[in-house]
Amino acid sequence: METEDCRVREVLDKVGDKWSVSVIGVLGRETRRFSEVKRAIPGISQRMLTVTLRALERDGLVTRTVYATVPPRVDYALTALGLTLLDSAWPLMNWALDHVGEIDKARDAYDRQRPEVPPQQP
């Protein structure tokens, strides 16, 4: 947990960035079109979906298949590598699901003790 650590962090950055995990989760085990992924992820903008998918493709985590049809169609899917990432990320995602409540409670307790810059009067 020292030398190679920065490289690990670099990978964890991807996991932590705003949309990567959602995209990987949506792709899961099935191929999806651009618009399908977009619809499956509520808040995401067209731009950010493109950016995120490009980054994942660059890292060899998803494949991009373009069909020269009209209208155009582009399919995305996890690579074998992407699937192993999804599997490895599951424990953490489950942890998050299981403990969101505890974290919320801890935050509330913390914030109640330290009323951060609360009232009026300069």
Add this chain to the structure above:
Amino acid sequence: METEDCRVREVLDKVGDKWSVSVIGVLGRETRRFSEVKRAIPGISQRMLTVTLRALERDGLVTRTVYATVPPRVDYALTALGLTLLDSAWPLMNWALDHVGEIDKARDAYDRQRPEVPPQQP
């Protein structure tokens, strides 16, 4: 992977942010002083270590113990909750360690195919 997803992402944000995982990893199973943690994480600034530790404390993941000695001394340790997070994060960290090489190769291949704005001449 849809409704509660935003809450999960909120938690994953912490994991993905620049220093949290490193700090959690350094604390591991043992109590550490502020300066010890700082020394164990090469690039981190005093400010960011403080900010990161505060956030982790707020979320109930680490405890902060102040000793009224001279010079002052502050100990940090993972809570039980923090330990479960560390355990759940292990698979992902291992995945990162194991596949950094593959990712690098994928990137190189990708970049070679698409020489992004490479040469001179405006």
Add this chain to the structure above:
DNA sequence: CCGTATCCATCCGGATACTG
């Protein structure tokens, strides 16, 4: 030793508009 305060460059990502 362990912070907090301030300043400031950088990046991230949303909104919008336009193409093949």
Add this chain to the structure above:
DNA sequence: CAGTATCCGGATGGATACGG
């Protein structure tokens, strides 16, 4: 349908200086 281009505000985080 599936992008790309541009603009732009806000958050992020490093450097520095100071305080208990």
